[in-house]
Amino acid sequence: MYAIVDIAGQQFKVEAGNEIFCNRLPVAKDSAVEFDKVLLIDTDGQIQLGNPYVKGAVVKATVLADDVKADKVLVFKKIRRKGFQKCNGHRQKLSKIRIDAIA
Known part of the structure; x- marks a missing residue:
């Protein structure tokens, strides 16, 4: 049994017992x-x-960690023959959740 769920603006294919990383949720650790x-x-x-949504369907999950950082993404900009170079880094904050049940 699996479901496709919209979590924080992204779609995930989830099954019971899966652990996924999603965009940061405004809830505390160990909360349902x-x-x-x-x-x-x-x-x-x-x-x-x-x-667009299945009526009466709910996916229950538990927040395992509420402040996880993703891998660093480097943004490098350069303009040829002008001597301009710029490098920025960014790490997105994520939440780690475990899917408990699909009802």
Whole structure:
């Protein structure tokens, strides 16, 4: 059984027991979270497709860590023959969550 869920503006394919990293959620560590924006549910070949969301479907999750940083992304800018070079780095803050149940 899996579901496709909209979590913090991104779509994830989740199953019970999965641990995923998503954009930072405004909740504390070890708290329970419910996501009701379920786009699709597959239960042993039976597919329920939402329009845009499946009515009554909820994905329950637990926040394992609320302040994780992603890998660094380097942004390098250069203008040829002008002597201009600039390098910036960025690390996105993420939340690590564990999917408990799909109901």
